[in-house]
Amino acid sequence: xxxxxxxxxxxxxxxxxxxxxxxxxxxxxxxxxxxxxxxxxxxxxxxxxxxxxxxxxxxxxxxxxxxxxxxxxxxxxxxxxxxxxxxxxxxxxxxxxxxxxxxxxxxxxxxxxxxxxxxxxxxxxxxxxxxxxxxxxxxxxxxxxxxxxxxxxxxxxxxxxxxxxxxxxxxxxxxxxxxxxxxxxxxxxxxxxxxxxxxxxxxxxxxxxxxxxxxxxxxxxxxxxxxxxxxxxxxxxxxxxxxxxxxxxxxxxxxxxxxxxxxxxxxxxxxxxxxxxxxxxxxxxxxxxxxxxxxxxxxxxxxxxxxxxxxxxxxxxxxxxxxxxxxxxxxxxxxxxxxxxxxxxxxxxxxxxxxxxxxxxxxxxxxxxxxxxxxxx
Amino acid sequence: xxxxxxxxxxxxxxxxxxxxxxxxxxxxxxxxxxxxxxxxxxxxxxxxxxxxxxxxxxxxxxxxxxxxxxxxxxxxxxxxxxxxxxxxxxxxxxxxxxxxxxxxxxxxxxxxxxxxxxxxxxxxxxxxxxxxxxxxxxxxxxxxxxxxxxxxxxxxxxxxxxxxxxxxxxxxxxxxxxxxxxxxxxxxxxxxxxxxxxxxxxxxxxxxxxxxxxxxxxxxxxxxxxxxxxxxxxxxxxxxxxxxxxxxxxxxxxxxxxxxxxxxxxxxxxxxxxxxxxxxxxxxxxxxxxxxxxxxxxxxxxxxxxxxxxxxxxxxxxxxxxxxxxxxxxxxxxxxxxxxxxxxxxxxxxxxxxxxxxxxxxxxxxxxxxxxxxxxxxxxxxx
Numbered sequence: 001x002x003x004x005x006x007x008x009x010x011x012x013x014x015x016x017x018x019x020x021x022x023x024x025x026x027x028x029x030x031x032x033x034x035x036x037x038x039x040x041x042x043x044x045x046x047x048x049x050x051x052x053x054x055x056x057x058x059x060x061x062x063x064x065x066x067x068x069x070x071x072x073x074x075x076x077x078x079x080x081x082x083x084x085x086x087x088x089x090x091x092x093x094x095x096x097x098x099x100x101x102x103x104x105x106x107x108x109x110x111x112x113x114x115x116x117x118x119x120x121x122x123x124x125x126x127x128x129x130x131x132x133x134x135x136x137x138x139x140x141x142x143x144x145x146x147x148x149x150x151x152x153x154x155x156x157x158x159x160x161x162x163x164x165x166x167x168x169x170x171x172x173x174x175x176x177x178x179x180x181x182x183x184x185x186x187x188x189x190x191x192x193x194x195x196x197x198x199x200x201x202x203x204x205x206x207x208x209x210x211x212x213x214x215x216x217x218x219x220x221x222x223x224x225x226x227x228x229x230x231x232x233x234x235x236x237x238x239x240x241x242x243x244x245x246x247x248x249x250x251x252x253x254x255x256x257x258x259x260x261x262x263x264x265x266x267x268x269x270x271x272x273x274x275x276x277x278x279x280x281x282x283x284x285x286x287x288x289x290x291x292x293x294x295x296x297x298x299x300x301x302x303x304x305x306x307x308x309x310x311x312x313x314x315x316x317x318x319x320x321x322x323x324x325x326x327x328x329x330x331x332x333x334x335x336x337x338x339x340x341x342x343x344x345x346x347x348x349x350x351x352x353x354x355x356x357x358x359x360x361x362x363x364x365x366x367x368x369x370x371x372x373x374x375x376x377x
Numbered sequence: 378x379x380x381x382x383x384x385x386x387x388x389x390x391x392x393x394x395x396x397x398x399x400x401x402x403x404x405x406x407x408x409x410x411x412x413x414x415x416x417x418x419x420x421x422x423x424x425x426x427x428x429x430x431x432x433x434x435x436x437x438x439x440x441x442x443x444x445x446x447x448x449x450x451x452x453x454x455x456x457x458x459x460x461x462x463x464x465x466x467x468x469x470x471x472x473x474x475x476x477x478x479x480x481x482x483x484x485x486x487x488x489x490x491x492x493x494x495x496x497x498x499x500x501x502x503x504x505x506x507x508x509x510x511x512x513x514x515x516x517x518x519x520x521x522x523x524x525x526x527x528x529x530x531x532x533x534x535x536x537x538x539x540x541x542x543x544x545x546x547x548x549x550x551x552x553x554x555x556x557x558x559x560x561x562x563x564x565x566x567x568x569x570x571x572x573x574x575x576x577x578x579x580x581x582x583x584x585x586x587x588x589x590x591x592x593x594x595x596x597x598x599x600x601x602x603x604x605x606x607x608x609x610x611x612x613x614x615x616x617x618x619x620x621x622x623x624x625x626x627x628x629x630x631x632x633x634x635x636x637x638x639x640x641x642x643x644x645x646x647x648x649x650x651x652x653x654x655x656x657x658x659x660x661x662x663x664x665x666x667x668x669x670x671x672x673x674x675x676x677x678x679x680x681x682x683x684x685x686x687x688x689x690x691x692x693x694x695x696x697x698x699x700x701x702x703x704x705x706x707x708x709x710x711x712x713x714x715x716x717x718x719x720x721x722x723x724x725x726x727x728x729x730x731x732x733x734x735x736x737x738x739x740x741x742x743x744x745x746x747x748x749x750x751x752x753x754x755x756x757x758x759x760x
Binding site: 060061062063064065066067068070071072073074075077078081083112113114115116117153154155156157173174175196197198199200214215216217237238239240276277278279280281294296298303304318319320321322339340341342343358359360361 | 414441462473484485517519521
């Protein structure tokens with residue numbers, strides 16, 4: 001090391017050393033057992049101390065202070081464990097020019113990720129496309145899926161409801177060669193559009209009914225159709241305990257039991273669309289008037305109704321582990337919120353008429369039906 | 378209204394006036410629902426812990442901001458914080474909140490032979506199939522059987538390390554096989570035939586590979602692939618793991634778990650159960666399935682203290698346990714089922730069939746799914 005550099009380095013070290021107390025910067029923490037914990041929450045940004053050189057280790061913690069500590073803990077952990085952090089992808093895509101896009105089939109409205117690939121429902125040509133998540137490569141297209149709806153990845157398969165009359169359920173084995181989808185049920189009473197899975201059974205919604213479909217070793221799978229309590233159900237999710245259904249006719253988010261009976265009816269906005277569960281709360285985009293309802297899954301309480309200047313027609317939603325993305329069909333944008341505290345992160349143009357959204361755990365994917373593309377956000 | 382989305386067109390006009398923000402509005406106080414939080418600097422923090430479900434307030438409209446927190450309340454807040462963070466996992470981003478309920482809901486890949494042990498490299502699953510002396514590679518995302526490597530006589534445990542796949546050869550003169558995953562499938566490379574007798578499980582400490590053998594532990598140094606075999610103190614070593622600081626070895630014969638030093642000497646002995654088999658580390662605790670006693674010993678890695686012995690929850694000849702970041706899954710070789718626990722608080726999640734005569738053995742996680750070797754049916758299953 002050159003002498004001048006060595007001198008400068010020594011001076012810097014001296015300056016740093018000069019700011020150190022008994023435990024890091026803190027002069028009042030002298031218990032060597034607890035010092036590492038204090039230092040971790042200092043370096044992690046959970047505490048700043050009571051002054052730059054004191055931590056006040058014996059003081060009690062008020063509930064207000066505790067809220068700050070816990071909130072910063074959640075944020076710090078979430079930031080570090082997000083795959084985006086280790087991939088150095090800390091940005092938010094600002095506009096359509098910065099989007100990476102992949103051409104798929106005609107009118108792709110809905111999509112879902114399996115962790116490796118993204119599966120896209122091309123509603124304009126009765127097909128399902130497969131795109132590699134990591135590089136956006138278009139891989140293949142499966143045909144024969146008339147009027148395909150939303151997409152579910154479960155049981156090692158890709159499942160898509162058909163909004164035909166009667167409704168259908170299509171299945172794709174991703175280990176097989178691309179070809180014609182397998183129709184595993186063709187007697188769903190009503191056209192099916194939304195879909196979810198509870199660990200044992202597939203649920204489809206659409207056309208005024210909810211169908212519970214039990215997988216069988218051979219086709220066809222058994223179907224139970226329920227109409228009581230529903231008007232125009234359009235989408236569904238499973239929160240680990242219950243299936244929830246958005247109903248466009250009732251303008252409600254409906255919690256249903258294992259038999260499909262409505263357990264709870266939550267008033268949300270008008271024309272609720274594809275909901276998303278963030279592990280604690282359910283986010284419901286309401287199309288018109290535009291808003292997003294945030295509902296506590298454990299109680300059904302509406303925590304907040306989010307609006308924004310320029311939010312015109314929210315339809316799709318997805319959660320990436322830290323953020324909730326909502327597609328705005330009318331404004332040709334996507335909106336982002338921080339899931340933990342519901343703070344808005346902004347809205348960003350993505351091109352005409354975005355609809356479905358999903359996350360592969362690293363990035364969001366958005367369906368752009370008008371251009372026949374899907375975009376990595 | 379021009380989306381053309383099924384089920385929406387007819388209802389738009391009638392429903393347009395029904396936007397119900399009343400419930401939300403009624404919750405609003407000075408700071409979210411709370412009327413007693415007036416400090417704008419702290420309000421965002423209070424709201425975050427409220428929206429995350431960490432606090433519910435002292436009443437629906439009060440937070441009591443100036444009261445102190447008791448240690449009991451603190452335990453509740455911290456527990457909910459940990460749970461809230463863990464729930465926001467990769468599975469959450471993929472909307473996969475379910476627990477697979479029955480064999481018909483498993484995603485399965487059929488192999489040419491019966492699988493025993495398996496491990497994930499993050500992209501693929503590598504599976505030992507002893508009856509045809511091979512190692513199969515399955516793509517985790519799709520379940521595709523990609524390729525099969527041959528020449529691995531009596532393959533035992535599987536380890537992913539150093540950009541390679543290592544497999545033990547369970548022979549009297551134990552072997553260590555190696556696969557380079559970047560090359561076309563072919564015959565495995567035999568690195569050494571000088572391990573202790575009948576090695577099974579293996580682990581890596583960042584520099585050396587450790588194998589658990591009948592009555593010994595072998596330490597293999599890459600490069601020259603030299604082997605040191607240690608016998609002192611061991612009866613029937615079975616499972617191995619490295620917790621970031623030490624190698625641990627279960628001893629099925631002695632019903633013990635040993636913490637080893639860098640030379641293979643026993644630093645600490647923990648009493649487990651009979652038939653202590655293939656353990657897993659969850660980042661804090663070590664979980665040891667005890668096959669002969671149908672229970673699981675959970676111990677603190679930092680101290681060796683046994684925290685709890687888990688029973689029930691369908692345990693039947695528990696063989697191998699794995700951790701997916703949130704849950705522990707153990708295979709019940711005797712019952713054709715798996716049992717799950719929440720790792721953070723050791724509460725049972727349930728027991729679920731993997732099929733008649735499925736005889737599950739090995740299990741691993743790819744970070745999204747558990748993968749289970751169904752030894753009885755010649756398949757691997759995504760759970």
